[in-house]
Amino acid sequence: MFVQTIRLWNGYRMAAAAIGVVVGLGSAVLGFAQDGYGTLSGQIFVDGPVPAPAKLDVNKDTAICSADGNVIFDQSLLVGSNNELQGAFVMLQLKSREEIKVHPDLKAAPTDEVVLDNDKCVFVPATLAVRTGQSVKLKNSDAAGHNCHVTGLNNTMNVNLPLNSETNVKFDKNERVPVIVKCDIHPWMVAYMLIRDDPYFAVTDADGKFSIEKIPAGKWTFQFWHSRSGWMKDLQQDGKGIASKRGEVEFEIESGETLDLGKLMIEAKALAEKK
Numbered sequence: 600m601f602v603q604t605i606r607l608w609n610g611y612r613m614a615a616a617a618i619g620v621v622v623g624l625g626s627a628v629l630g631f632a633q634d635g636y637g638t639l640s641g642q643i644f645v646d647g648p649v650p651a652p653a654k655l656d657v658n659k660d661t662a663i664c665s666a667d668g669n670v671i672f673d674q675s676l677l678v679g680s681n682n683e684l685q686g687a688f689v690m691l692q693l694k695s696r697e698e699i700k701v702h703p704d705l706k707a708a709p710t711d712e713v714v715l716d717n718d719k720c721v722f723v724p725a726t727l728a729v730r731t732g733q734s735v736k737l738k739n740s741d742a743a744g745h746n747c748h749v750t751g752l753n754n755t756m757n758v759n760l761p762l763n764s765e766t767n768v769k770f771d772k773n774e775r776v777p778v779i780v781k782c783d784i785h786p787w788m789v790a791y792m793l794i795r796d797d798p799y800f801a802v803t804d805a806d807g808k809f810s811i812e813k814i815p816a817g818k819w820t821f822q823f824w825h826s827r828s829g830w831m832k833d834l835q836q837d838g839k840g841i842a843s844k845r846g847e848v849e850f851e852i853e854s855g856e857t858l859d860l861g862k863l864m865i866e867a868k869a870l871a872e873k874k
Contacts, residue, residue, distance in 0.1 A: 635854020636702050639689075639821065640810040642860075643803050645682040646835075647867030652676065655787040657720065663743040664720035664785070671787065674725040675826050676870055683807030684865065686726035686791070687831065688777055691799035691811070692820040692847060702813035705798040708732035712767075715780070715790065717745040717760060722780065722790035726826070728802050729794055731771050738765040744784060751778030754794055770794045777824060791826050816854040822846045827870040835864045 652672040657664050664671065677685040693699060708730045716723045716738040729735055737747045739760035749756040753772035760766070773796040782788035793800060801809040823831035823846040830846030841863075842848050850858055 634700075635816040636813045637816055637852040637854055638810060638812045638857040639814060639850060639852060640808070640857060640859050641689075641863050643684040643687050643807045643809070643823075643834075643863045643865065645678055645684050645867050645870065646864045649676065649678050649682060649867050649870075657785075657787065659785055660720065660743040663741055666719075669719050671719070671721055674721060674789070677725065677805075679805055679807060683803075683805070684825070684870075685803055685805050685807065686724075686825065687803040687807075687809075688726070688728065688791075688793050688824045689801045689803070689809050689811065690793065690795065690822050690824070691797065691814065692822050693797065699797060699799070700815050701797060702815075705813055712736050714738055715747065715792070716740055717747075717782065717788070720745075720785055720788060722782075722788055724790070726777070726791050726802050727793075728777075728800055729770065729792065730798060731773060731794060731796050732769055735768050735770070736765055737768060739763060745782050745788070746784060748781045748783050749778055749792065750781070751794065754778060757783075777826070814852045816852050818849055818851045820847050820849045823848070825865075825870065827872070828865070831865055831869075833865050833869040835866075836860065836862075 655671045655673055657671050679685065712734045713727055713729050714736045715727060718740045720741060737758050737760060739745045739762060742762045744762055745760045747758045747760065751774045753774055754770045756768065758766060758768065774794040777791040777793040780790040780792055793802070799811050799814055801811050803809045823834050823842060825831055830844065832842050832844045832846055833840065834842040834846065834848070852858060
């Protein structure tokens with residue numbers, strides 16, 4: 600009887616050890632998945648008729664700004680021929696002091712230079728995004744003076760740009776939302792810039808497309824923002840609203856995979872007026 604008890608006890612120990620191995624392997628596999636990286640992509644369209652951009656009142660330096668019949672239109676709502684929405688910001692939401700395991704390739708600020716030009720008395724591009732520590736060239740291609748006045752919660756800068764000049768700047772503090780850039784000399788000139796510590800953000804291009812690569816695998820909340828709507832709470836996928844009032848949507852990123860959101864829509868009326 601005593602021998603049988605010992606045998607039973609040894610059997611329990613062996614079974615427990617086997618379960619521990621399985622659990623350990625499962626944790627290792629889970630850890631490997633969490634250590635992987637994936638991509639988020641999509642395309643945003645405007646649902647409904649979009650009014651033609653308004654002609655702006657150009658009342659300063661008209662010899663330069665309106666040269667050769669140049670007409671300046673409102674840049675706050677730019678859409679393609681098929682209503683593709685340009686200039687929408689997509690960004691991973693990180694809570695205060697929350698850290699993320701950034702892919703090794705993306706830890707350092709990009710070495711490529713971002714350019715914000717003053718060209719024919721408009722900002723080109725009207726929307727842009729940069730990493731903290733990344734070089735930004737502020738350029739003036741006009742034969743008239745401009746300035747770039749950046750007003751953010753954490754970054755404030757006002758740079759004078761004499762005619763046909765340029766200068767390089769860097770921003771060192773994170774912004775949770777895009778900041779406004781103005782030319783105080785020509786008040787119709789407005790652009791929006793997102794400044795982020797992390798690399799997980801994008802701006803939709805002329806085709807309404809965006810792609811954010813090398814995101815750590817797992818469930819993450821992303822936010823959508825446009826200068827006309829602020830947070831894009833009216834964003835839809837397959838005819839259903841997917842965003843909260845702060846433009847928040849949760850997606851699961853899988854290791855080695857691209858999560859293509861396909862065609863996202865926002866109604867034209869949600870972008871009808873400037874915020």
